[in-house]
Amino acid sequence: MYDVIIAGAGPVGLFLGCELALANCKVLILEKADRPGSILKKLPFGMRGLTAPSIEALNYRGLLQEMKIPLQVKNPFAGNTPIQQRPGGHFAGIQFHLNQVDTSQWKYRLPITTDFNLMSEMEELESTFTRKALSLGVTILRGTPITSFEQTTDEVIILANNETFTAKWLVGCDGSRSVVRKIGGFEFAGTEPEFTGYTVKVAFEDPSILKMGRVLTPTGMYFQHQPGYLGIQDYDGGAFHNAGTPITREHIQAVLRRISNTNVTITNVEVATTWTDRARQATQYRKGRVLLAGDAAHIHSPLGGQGLNLGLGDAMNVGWKLAATIHGTAPAGLLDTYELERHPTGQQILDWSRAQVSIMRPTAAAHALNAILRDIMNTRDGATYFAGRIWGLQTHYQLNGDHPLTGYSVPNFNFEDGTLMSAHMEAGKGILLNFAANTSLQKFAQQFEHQVKYLTIPANDQLGLHTLLIRPDGIVAFACDEMPIIEALEQATLQWFTA
Template sequence: MTVENTLELEHLEHPDHDVVVAGGGPVGLMLACELRLGGARVAVLERRTDIDPTLKAGGINQTTAEALYRRGLLPRAAEAQERRLAEYREALAALGGGRLTVPPKFAGHFAGIPLSAELLDAADPAFDGAGPAGEVGAVLQQDVERILGERAEELGVDVRRGVELTGFDAGADAVEAYTSAGRLRTGWLVGCDGGRSLVRKHAGFAFPGTDPEITGRQAVAEMTGTEGLRYGWNRTEHGTYAFGPMPGRFLTVEFDGPPADREAPVTREELEESLRRVSGADVRIQAVHSATRFTDNARQADRYRAGRVLLAGDAAHVHSPFGGQGLNLGIGDAMNLGWKLAAVVRGEAPDALLDTYTAERHPLGAWVLRWTRAQIALMRTDPHAGALREIVAELMETVTATTFLVKKISGVWHRYDLPGPGHPLTGRSAPDLALADGTRLADHLHGGRGLLLDLAGDAAVTDPARGYAARVDTRTVPAASPEETAALLVRPDGVVAWATDEPADAKGLEEALSTWFGAAA
């Protein structure tokens, strides 16, 4: 045990927690915050004593920005974004500008083929209703983890750094967890412990998928000879490399199979040799500030729950980082699971509610695996892949294709297949409606509770929710501008569970309330 994380062994052996979360990265912390908002007593076990500074995800998509927004954390994310952009501008100024410039509004890439923001149809209905969340995206993974760590502390989450889960025994009524600092008895255990998850392996989850065929390397380094590198994404006969947008940042992809030793340190020599091989440039690396190695191993747990043990984030699904889906997919898992598990812990919902976690999130995880595999296929160096890549690149020069791909990358296309009357909003992320009282819909979700928003002032809509006052906030307020929707029920994760366009039409509302919030009081 470290000095700053000294824990009384007696306390560890006699805990009083409803949920133990293994892993204190962004996904584990997000889940812990959601559980705490829902009234659960939760402990987070994280073997690291501080945030991992290794180069990781460089941005968040709209679904993650919405998650932070709905919990009142968007201003912190916006501040982190501005700080990052300021550092970038400062670095460019120190270099005298050169060939690197401040990038345009982020549009992303597919298999290293850039997506032009100028071809994006921003008027597409899928992009409607994002509100302020639509303006935040350039937030580093470390900043997301820092923000969530601060929030966890504010909520009173028991985060135990320097403590590692070493094993567990799961029974019908509880889980006995063994840690590097003693034992913990808990009602539920959630594995947010990464792609090599101990929780997943020990619980016996099947983890089918495809084996890796690449070795990828990403780094920020001090280099000479960069005049021979082309800015952005580049495919060569030896692989793919990317240079920028931050000065000194590069990535290489080689189709020579996975690394012999994933645990071996990434050396300066390894990075230099890879960049020289792929790019053909006479690059020399003097110093490495951050480096990581990755593959395209793509696997997904067959289910996300086994009794009192659940999985989220990379513990449930692994894939290559192309398209930036990993962090965002994990945050979505945490948002979906947190309020449901908290409701079960409080006794306000049956265990069956947890079955909807796998039902809703597993298809999205499977899609991400397909999405990343498709990109690997287009990045291969053989002539067949090259011919297909040329066709896809031509398609991506159209507004239709660019808009389609950006909708996928941003997550705005996500929709759950929920029961009830078929309304266009049901199962989708709630639009961030501006309301006549000066608030927005997201302002009413900070507490992690359900929301029944009555825009037409109809007692027929609000009356069925009277028995749910402890779980669902009811707000009767018109929209700031005319809306087709008369009322909508929003789950704590921001997903619309029920909606109607007809004033005084509450058909299906009682069923939606009981489905997602249990029996009325």
């Protein structure tokens, strides 16, 4: 019997597989598709922006270093390109610029050591995760779609490709149309779409007719990132996508002519797919022995590129908690904190995408709002606010404890022995970091040594901190600027680990 069966070898299922296997769980991934890869996963369609929490997660597990990132928006505070020329990101297509961003807001960020924003390719992410998962002993069966399952008090029995598989736990990472979510009876609440989005690769009779870049028009939006490679938003209430009608050359041409207000002629369609801004979220992330993560748990428009980041965050959050539950080392209620922490994070992203959709509407009111927002984003406070949200720097969990770093990700300390904090996270254990090399803390740490590594190395910049308890997902569970009261530290530790 497997400890965990994961439905779906997309980025979230694969990354979760790595997390669980790292924590010594026996993992099987069942994937519907016969083979990985598709043109939509390759650049330019497969371009995926990674935000700070994802970059940190991949860095903690040594995965970032394995990727040959094709397009890299370097750390804004390093490198040679003049900062004025660098766009930092966008909200509803409106750019903010790096020179406007006030980084002093993020007192506990050590920007020199970790990037805030990187471009990756979906296919490369999946192949990197697959290599890692296989090296950790995960079994991946492709061409094996899950068609049904039932759970008892001790196990989940799964039917896939007419074969039966059994596991203690099932995690649905099977994307937006998740079979696990549907069969599991999870409520998927939210809002209906306002538009049909198109991703197309086409050839034009006269390529000079359409502008390059993102063009907001009185009837919608098109975005041409390379000649012939387009994203289109047609505010039809999602009707075309929902109807499931085949996407013909004539249809795309008619939509594009209307939205661009030109007589553009398409001579050939190589790739065409549709999507919407439907925004829905599972009201529960767990029912008994069945959990959801990634697009299976939440969907929204890809505007601003947050879905993958949200899913990787789910996997990073639930992996170590589920593993500790399986090994019997989890304190009571640990697994419940997955939904408590990740549901509000998902809700924020859904609202972020809804807000973008609403100010891109082809209405006079939306265009007026858009112009106001453009002005705000061109101010220091505006750019800083949007950077914080878009780069994921505001992501944090409401944990017990009054230190301002509690619930945020640990700074990537540059230790005096030449190592970085992230290198110490590769084993996927918790860390008790004590800059003062205090013997009573070392003694305290011994009770938790099977789950928590004790670290006492001075760092180049300790940010005024004395002691930190860091969860396996890199989140600071306890922080203190001076010698902590042992009882308080113990109370915090027992929330996440057992002695």
